[in-house]
Amino acid sequence: MGMGLAGSSKQGVFDRRAKAALAGGPGVRTPPLPTPGAALRARGPRPPCARHLVRALATGVRKRPGASQPPLLSHCRVLRLVSRSPQAGKEGACPGAMVHAFLIHNLRAPQAQDTGLCRVLYSCVFGAENSPDDPRPHGAERDRLLRKEQILAVARQVESMCQLQQQASGRTSVDLQLQSSDEPVPLHEAPHGAFRLAAGDPFQEPRTVVWLGVLSLGFALVLDAHENLLLAESTLRLLARLLLDHLRLLTPSTNLLLRADRIEGILARFLPHGQLLFLNDQFVQGLEKELSASWPR
């Protein structure tokens, strides 16, 4: 096992999440999470995981093909898209303080790893990561593929983080899901957290992810590294509440996949172009009224 400093951070707990994110695209069945420490016992070459894949896509590192590779990987592996910009990782390289992306994905119960997959149900990337110092020509298709893989990588990490936190606090997701859909979800008690993504993995620039798990949905904001986290956190809570209310996600009959217009309508007002807004209660109510006028519930 390569135990260099850089690689070693992927060991241990991180192995769990790397493994949870195993093997490529959204359609490949994810293997069950290993039992604690299984990753450390395994000494053989580890199968390529999505983290590595995305890094390979982003940095041009060619990964050794694993034995159990799905066909997708061989297709992706030849792609070498973006080189890491030299400024990436420098403090204050980007003056902005904006949200890079917003995503909604499903959260599986920790004990039900082998049922279904981590799916991104909605994602919105605000603007594009610019790579002015990358001389290589980009295919538009490959850029899009990279973007999608980046978002998926975030979703998987959020899912792992959420599961680990739920396990640690002794809460199975079952007791959350048993709640009646009539009651408002206590968002301030929902599992939440933040973690960092180093430059080049999977985004060019270092990013911070703030996430919130509500029942079986994960909401996440991908932020620039030096964003106001208190504001981001309350904005994420606000968005989650609005989405739950206005899309009536808690009634079993709704599906957010076919209601992109409402999600977009909410984002356009409360997170325009990824700009976090300082909205006090009355401003929120004003915008909500405007929203309800456009989309009668």
Place this chain on the structure above:
Amino acid sequence: MALRPEAGRLLTPPGTRNPSGRTWGLEVLKSRGAGGCGVAGKGRGSGVSGPQVSRFRGPQPTKATRNPPGPVARALTAPPPRTCSTKAHWSAACPPRPRDATRDATRKWRAAGWAPGVAGVGGGGDMFTAGAESLLHQARDIRDEELKKFCSRVVNLLQKEELGPDAVDALQRLFLIVSATKYKRKLEDTCVHLLQTTLCSPKCPEQLQLLCASILREMSPRDDLSLSCDHVQSARQLSLVASVLLAQGDPKGEVRSVGQRVFKILESRQPEGPSPRHLLPVVSKITHLAPHTLHEDQTNQLSKRLVDWLRYASVQQGVAHTSGGFFSTPRARQPGPVTEVDGAVATDFFTVLSTGQHFTEDQWLNVQAFSMLRAWLLHSDPEGPSAPDADDRSELEGSTLSVLSAGSTAGRLLPPRERLREKAFEYCQRLAEQSTRRALRKGDSDLQKACLVEAVLVLDVLCRQDPSFLYRTLSCLKALHARLCGDPARVRTLLPVAQFFLNHGEAAAVDSEAILRHLLTRTPSEFFHSPMLAFELTCFCRDNLPLFGRNLDILKRSFPNLFKLLAWNSPPLTAEFVALLPSLVDADTAVEVLHALLDLPCLTAALDLQLRLSPATSERPLWDPSLKIPSCLEASRDPQFQGLLQHLLRATASGTTERLGPLHRLLQPLASCARVVQCAQAVPTLLEAFFSAVTRFADGALTKQLALLLLERSDSLFQVPQYEAHVHRVLSSRFLALCALHPSLVVELAKELLEFVGSVSGIQGRGAMLASVVWAIGEYLSVSWDRRCTVEQINRFFEALEAVLFEVTQSRPSAALPRCPPQVVTVLMTTLTKLASRSQDLIPRVSLFLSKMRTPAQSPAPSSTSCEEDAGAVRTRAAELLTLLKMPSVAQFVLTPSTEVSEPRYHRDANTALPLALRTVSRLVEKETGLLPG
């Protein structure tokens, strides 16, 4: 079961809906069925297949597994519940037919339309997933020819005079189809073109525009986009068009063109024109994506307007609007002044913390302006990171000069940038004042905290850009810090304040020491259980390492406190601490840090216990309530444990270490708790980081201390499942590495090593550690490494190891005990042989032993094949060593190579060369092993 809200109701009031509104999907299906897409249904089981599968499936459609119809499929095929007339209409219009392509496709589309029916089936945890899953599959499985037909349908709908609910419904589906896969979806050119024209069409409803924009954005980057923002008039529309253009990644200078257009509209300043409210976020995004696209005069102009919006927004409330617009209204009808968050009438100018029933347009702009203020200040600062290129500079300087001179002639007005800074300063001070008020609503109280953070961050930027703000800011921030220290609810706002003092403490001649000390010694022990605070504080330490300067010592000494954050929140923080550790470790703290790292899972358990013992702070317990530990809670009151707990939970480095064995036993019931297990999984990674850092500066004395510590701690670890094995793997390899760095360690630690190998009672758990210790003895117990090494010493070690080998191979007290790993046996044999080659009187003894090992074991016959393989490996090694020992000089050469061996000459010179010697030896060894039985 509730119904899916019909798309039609969104735009047309219920009752006026076109009765044929929902039937288009059916027509599509019919036409598709008639089109003879015979393969559509083939191989489309409910088995999991992703986009790549559907994409690459092409010629082998039958490969996908077809599962028996599960609940989902049954729900799809079953007629929908008759609670809605439209549903009945659907099922009537689509009678069940024999299995054919059309029916399969019908099922698919019906599911897409009636996902709710599907979603309800799973219930509980599958509530969202089942419906979403099946919809995603359907969207991904749509083939190109089907999509082509669907596109032509969309084209027809978009070409209609009146864009109705059908169009919305179709676009919602199109969005799903495009976004559900990461691969390119080929849409008809006319369709893409129409999406763009619809987006730009002035009379198109917002809902459709949003959908068009989101579809175009989902497809981006695209090379063939003809979208342009040049003729868009409405601000909201321009914002949407910009979102599509900015998603292209700027291959054709889209960002610049959007920027110019937005500024043109902003400059026009028509009272009835588009509101800048929707455009400011675009500006913000553009300055973020491409900081150099704005001209200096544009920057100045926006700075001027930001001043107006920030400082001079109306202090009267707006008037209620039913239409949803917020354009200026006659002032006479205004209902009253704006209020503060505590309900009092506003005392000063309007800010984001001022409230009212309704807001005027300039109040909205105030919110926008403050939200983008920090980014804008950083952008408009010429010294900042966004400084333009050298060739642009002369031009910019010229314009700056002209602005300056214009300003001076216009009567001592500050230039726009400075004026904006001045107003930003006033705004932040007002926010600091407003945040002392007691908010009536929870949302406003949260906003107060966020505003306080932002205000401090803005002040920090201001002071960096113009040090003359420093003195005015300091008094404000000192007062703020004093206030925040006593307010546990606002502990997170302490971080930007500390950041400010770290950045400017030196310039302001203020010592940030006290502030840092408070932050690092009190905050973690009280708030380690808050995931966000733990994350922010860790990032704060990591990001500011270069700024700590002489205060770095405070950081180093507070590592036990910082480790609490890590112990409680290990998954998100492990990577941060791997980066932070090298700065926390120095020669003074290394030993204590290593102890603390090894005790990290125990610390997690102790923190859990601490929380359980302390009075409840929140309505939900912060620990795992399913785990009950009454005995632990009871026993922890024992004074013996109290002292140890206090040591483990100390806030700063104590310089001493305690044996925590009793505490391990006390906390044992907590060892199975998930949080402790997670933390234990992170420890090996952290140990690696620790040793990489420590070996950079460790001298002989420290190395000796660390090596001793490794020996000592290898059998006193908190008993978490798998923890010991994982830690041993790291410790054993690191022990060898330490010996390689300082080979005389083996001679210096002879006594301790002898003790260690003498106490092999717990060999099962310590195999890895024993193997590396024994190997180190064989490698480095030699005069060539340390002159102090004597024959007596070698003999003593030989005897001790011989006894160990005898114990692990010949005398097994019970067959139930696990066998000694063959690695340990072979390492022991090899080391004995090495020692014998250095003290040749021992050769007969070891030869006798080895020849015993060579013959198959007399002990109970090995049962499994793996046992047989293990025994085979041991026998082979014994035979090899035996052969080597027949020629003592060769044995010494091979087993104790001189240091010269690593020199290049040794490998190049054909006569003295190592390869020659190795070839000879391997011939000898092979010959002998070839004669071995079995």
